[in-house]
Amino acid sequence: MTQTVDSTRSAAAVGVDAWLEQFQAALTARDPEAVGALFAAESYWRDLVAFNWNIKTVEGPAEIAAMLRAQLDATDPTGFRVSEEPTEAGGVTEAWLEFETAVGRGSGHLRLVDGRAWTLLTTLDELTGHEEPQRERRPMGAEHGANQERVTWLEARAKEATELGYTTQPEVVIVGGGQGGIALGARLRQLGVSAIIVERREKPGDSWRSRYKSLSLHDPVWYDHLPYIPFPANWPVFSPKDKIGDWLEMYTRVMELNYWGSTTAKSATRDGDGWTVVVDRDGEEVTLRPRHLVLALGVSGKPNVPEIPGADVFAGDQHHSSAHPGPDAYKGKKAVVIGSNNSAHDICAALWESGVDVTMVQRSSTHIVRSDSLMDLALGDLYSERAVAAGVTTFKADTIFASLPYRILHTLQKPVYDAIRERDADFYASLERAGFDLDFGDDDSGLFMKYLRRGSGYYIDVGASQLVADGSIKLAKGVVQELTKDEVVLTDGTRLPADLVVYATGYQSMNGLAADIVGQEIADAVGKVWGLGSDTTKDPGPWEGEQRNMWKPTQQEGLWIHGGNLHQSRYYSLYLALQLKARAEGIPTPVYGLQEVHHTS
Numbered sequence: 001m002t003q004t005v006d007s008t009r010s011a012a013a014v015g016v017d018a019w020l021e022q023f024q025a026a027l028t029a030r031d032p033e034a035v036g037a038l039f040a041a042e043s044y045w046r047d048l049v050a051f052n053w054n055i056k057t058v059e060g061p062a063e064i065a066a067m068l069r070a071q072l073d074a075t076d077p078t079g080f081r082v083s084e085e086p087t088e089a090g091g092v093t094e095a096w097l098e099f100e101t102a103v104g105r106g107s108g109h110l111r112l113v114d115g116r117a118w119t120l121l122t123t124l125d126e127l128t129g130h131e132e133p134q135r136e137r138r139p140m141g142a143e144h145g146a147n148q149e150r151v152t153w154l155e156a157r158a159k160e161a162t163e164l165g166y167t168t169q170p171e172v173v174i175v176g177g178g179q180g181g182i183a184l185g186a187r188l189r190q191l192g193v194s195a196i197i198v199e200r201r202e203k204p205g206d207s208w209r210s211r212y213k214s215l216s217l218h219d220p221v222w223y224d225h226l227p228y229i230p231f232p233a234n235w236p237v238f239s240p241k242d243k244i245g246d247w248l249e250m251y252t253r254v255m256e257l258n259y260w261g262s263t264t265a266k267s268a269t270r271d272g273d274g275w276t277v278v279v280d281r282d283g284e285e286v287t288l289r290p291r292h293l294v295l296a297l298g299v300s301g302k303p304n305v306p307e308i309p310g311a312d313v314f315a316g317d318q319h320h321s322s323a324h325p326g327p328d329a330y331k332g333k334k335a336v337v338i339g340s341n342n343s344a345h346d347i348c349a350a351l352w353e354s355g356v357d358v359t360m361v362q363r364s365s366t367h368i369v370r371s372d373s374l375m376d377l378a379l380g381d382l383y384s385e386r387a388v389a390a391g392v393t394t395f396k397a398d399t400i401f402a403s404l405p406y407r408i409l410h411t412l413q414k415p416v417y418d419a420i421r422e423r424d425a426d427f428y429a430s431l432e433r434a435g436f437d438l439d440f441g442d443d444d445s446g447l448f449m450k451y452l453r454r455g456s457g458y459y460i461d462v463g464a465s466q467l468v469a470d471g472s473i474k475l476a477k478g479v480v481q482e483l484t485k486d487e488v489v490l491t492d493g494t495r496l497p498a499d500l501v502v503y504a505t506g507y508q509s510m511n512g513l514a515a516d517i518v519g520q521e522i523a524d525a526v527g528k529v530w531g532l533g534s535d536t537t538k539d540p541g542p543w544e545g546e547q548r549n550m551w552k553p554t555q556q557e558g559l560w561i562h563g564g565n566l567h568q569s570r571y572y573s574l575y576l577a578l579q580l581k582a583r584a585e586g587i588p589t590p591v592y593g594l595q596e597v598h599h600t601s
Contacts (some may be wrong), residue, residue, distance in 0.1 A: 010086070010088075012095075013052070013082070013086045014082055015112060015115065015276055016095040019115065019117070020081065020323045028078070033065050036068075036331075037061060040114070041062050043119070044118070044407060045059075046069070046403065046405055047123075048123040049124040050108075052071060052120040053123055053548075053590055053592070054553060054592055055546050055572075056593045057405050057407070057545045070590075070592050073104065076102040077099055077101050078099065078100050079098070080161075081099070082096060083097060084096050088238055091577040092109070092118070095112075096351070096399075097111060097122075103124075103127055103128060104124050104125070106125055107125055107274070108120065108123060109399055121402055125574075127581060130191060132190040138459075161258065164258055165258075165260075165286060165288055170288065171188075171193050171289065172193060172474075173195070173275070173289055173290040173294070174294045174562075175277075175296060177201070177261065179226070179564070180564065181294075182252055183227055183569040183573040184296060186255040186257065195257075198265055199259065199261050199373050202259060202261045202262050203260070203261050205246060205248035209241065211241055212321070212346065213326035213327075213328075214327075214346055214349065216241055216242040217397065217566075221235050222384055224396070225566075226566070226570055227570055227573060228255065229254065235389060238371075262282065265277060265517050266278045266279060267517065267519075268517050268518045269519070273557075274558065275289065277290065292583070293559050297513050297563055298564075302513060303503075304508050309481070310484055311483050313485055316501065317500045318502075320503045321337075321347060324347055327350045332498050333356055333357070334357045335501075336359050336498040337358060337360050338361045338504060339502075339505050341459055342458065342459050343504045345461070346464065347502055347504060348467070352472055360468065360473055361478070363479060364457075365437035365439040366438065366457060366458065366459055367446065367447060368458070368459050369417070370461045371461060373420045374460060376448065377419050378417075378448070398571045406452070407530050407545065409448070409452075410441075417441075418444070422441065427465070433469070434471065435475055435477065439457075441457075452532060453536055453538070454530075454531060456506050457538075476494055478490040478492050508601075510530065514529070518556075522559065524600045525555050525556055526561075527599055528598075529548055530548055530549075530550065531548050532545070532547065533545075533598070546595075550563070550568075551572040552576075553579070553594055555594065555595070562576055
């Protein structure tokens with residue numbers, strides 16, 4: 001019997017259908033080698049919780065086959081199919097996928113080159129039987145009819161707030177109430193997982209409100225949505241810090257999160273298959289006993305304040321950039337800002353605007369990218385109004401970005417930053433004439449790779465660079481040797497008069513904050529947080545393939561790390577929440593490729 005061919009199908013669609021048919025047949029036959037043979041010699045399968053119960057990339061047919069030998073029976077993947085018409089450009093065919101596993105429903109993205117897979121992304125989107133109460137599953141809200149024992153929404157919320165952490169225990173305690181902890185709390189709430197967020201500051205958003213007054217997001221609004229409630233269409237492209245603070249406070253209330261402000265996590269110790277977490281809640285010591293502990297402490301750790309001889313004799317003000325109050329008290333005075341990355345530029349510009357004589361001390365080269373060029377050339381196809389108009393939803397944009405393996409991401413980023421360097425050649429030349437040392441990363445791959453590898457070393461220019469170029473912000477270069485009563489002295493003998501010294505010197509690894517809570521032994525067992533193992537500056541090898549210890553199982557059972565920028569907090573909170581929900585429901589979660597520890601800090 002001959003099959004009829006649908007002549008309306010594109011060559012790209014036919015090719016994807018043929019590949020998926022072979023792929024599903026090999027999966028069903030439990031033949032890992034046959035699956036591996038469908039991938040190119042250089043190929044990448046990135047899985048977010050669907051196959052691995054981990055966040056992991058396997059590279060090449062042999063690694064793919066090894067992963068499937070370990071996981072295929074438990075995963076039982078079925079129904080791989082396209083969710084929309086595949087496309088082809090430049091010899092690469094792209095397809096959006098849907099599928100099911102033994103425990104849930106997933107989606108993905110596929111790139112084929114010459115009939116074989118080059119990249120495959122698979123993600124678990126929901127657990128069967130534990131779907132979020134959205135759309136047709138949304139709660140009724142109102143209880144119709146007569147009921148003498150009716151409990152209102154407000155009464156139920158008040159009861160929960162009174163009991164949780166006291167007469168009942170949460171499944172999860174999240175330490176850190178910034179955007180990461182809030183986004184994860186919202187995901188867990190929708191999945192029915194009880195959680196308490198503990199935050200040392202009083203209110204949601206205070207982590208933003210407490211920063212220097214000129215701070216605003218340098219990432220555009222399309223990149224920064226939180227789960228469930230996107231920013232409204234009239235929200236500014238770059239959000240001022242206090243506006244973000246208000247949004248987070250509103251979001252926490254609307255999403256019904258159990259948020260304990262003015263609460264400090266004093267200690268967390270492993271207790272059987274859970275944790276004993278002691279917190280100080282506004283002066284009251286409370287002991288919590290969750291099964292899972294999530295450290296949602298951002299990207300960075302403790303402020304990195306250099307030990308400089310003479311700091312004890314300096315007569316002016318000195319503080320880390322994280323404690324900078326703003327420029328108002330320093331009008332007419334002399335300031336020295338040590339550092340040349342984002343915070344340094346922002347603080348220098350605000351001081352200059354307030355009439356402060358300000359000098360920036362550049363200790364090492366810095367990557368600068370103009371905001372307009374970044375938005376157009378680096379982000380525009382995924383996160384912009386033009387992307388929205390082209391049908392690129394936040395989910396699609398996030399998925400496309402996630403589908404690019406870290407191993408090759410720098411090769412895809414380099415042409416973008418080559419174009420930026422060409423477009424803004426005059427801008428860069430003006431900075432170099434002023435003596436500013438520029439770089440584009442160890443391999444010229446630009447901003448995102450610096451962020452992913454080390455979380456530092458860059459400035460998104462929103463105006464301060466012009467002040468450096470024209471000398472309004474004075475520039476000194478070198479290493480600080482000492483402070484005197486009223487000067488900053490560099491090792492080359494340069495003496496900088498100062499009434500204020502700001503240490504815009506970055507942050508230590510998040511591992512240090514973890515050690516303060518869980519102890520040094522557990523922190524060392526988990527190891528360094530952040531970075532890819534790229535063996536570039538501040539990101540030592542060996543190659544990890546994913547962000548170290550982020551959003552996935554660590555070497556300490558029941559201890560998780562969550563954070564990142566608003567985009568990462570939004571996207572990866574789903575996969576962490578699904579891992580926690582599965583464990584809460586007793587769903588088997590065999591982890592493949594648990595990350596090894598190569599560095600403790």
